[in-house]
Amino acid sequence: AAAAAAAGDAPACVEARVQLQLSFTLASGEQRMRVVTRRVPLSADRVDCEAAMRGDVLALETLQRAAAHAHARDYKASRVALISAQRTLQRAMANGIGDELATAYLGFVQHAEKLDGFMREAETLAAVAVAPSAGAQRDDDASQSILQTKSLSLRELLAA
Numbered sequence: 391a392a393a394a395a396a397a398g399d400a401p402a403c404v405e406a407r408v409q410l411q412l413s414f415t416l417a418s419g420e421q422r423m424r425v426v427t428r429r430v431p432l433s434a435d436r437v438d439c440e441a442a443m444r445g446d447v448l449a450l451e452t453l454q455r456a457a458a459h460a461h462a463r464d465y466k467a468s469r470v471a472l473i474s475a476q477r478t479l480q481r482a483m484a485n486g487i488g489d490e491l492a493t494a495y496l497g498f499v500q501h502a503e504k505l506d507g508f509m510r511e512a513e514t515l516a517a518v519a520v521a522p523s524a525g526a527q528r529d530d531d532a533s534q535s536i537l538q539t540k541s542l543s544l545r546e547l548l549a550a
Contacts, residue, residue, distance in 0.1 A: 404432045440482040445491040448475055449498035450547050457505060457539035465509045472502045497550035501539060508535055 409427045416422060433439050452475035459468035479495045 446494040
């Protein structure tokens with residue numbers, strides 16, 4: 391690796407050390423802290439990264455983040471996140487990476503389409519300036535759906 395770095399080439403496999411500190415309080419009131427340290431591989435090769443990723447985690451995190459953006463009425467950021475993740479999942483599937491990925495992809499698409507539908511409806515209502523009383527029930531339904539997506543679990547994603 392040192393010779394490759396001296397020659398100006400990036401080393402084939404680079405690792406980073408990641409440390410997570412989790413502080414929590416037990417039901418008894420006792421405070422605890424847990425520190426976890428892991429070495430994770432780094433790569434500049436997209437195919438390697440997509441082969442090593444967990445598609446279910448990518449799908450779930452993206453849906454939750456996109457729902458948070460939608461809840462804040464930042465529909466553009468929400469759609470960018472959804473499209474980016476969808477393309478990543480599609481590329482990984484095209485490279486033949488696992489049946490589990492197909493399940494995660496299908497759950498992702500189902501929830502993403504529902505979220506996108508609510509965002510389009512909200513944009514349409516805002517564009518025509520619907521009076522609050524007329525659109526209140528629809529807004530409540532959309533807000534409830536967005537909040538459910540923000541708290542979506544991995545089990546719910548994969549069951550879709």
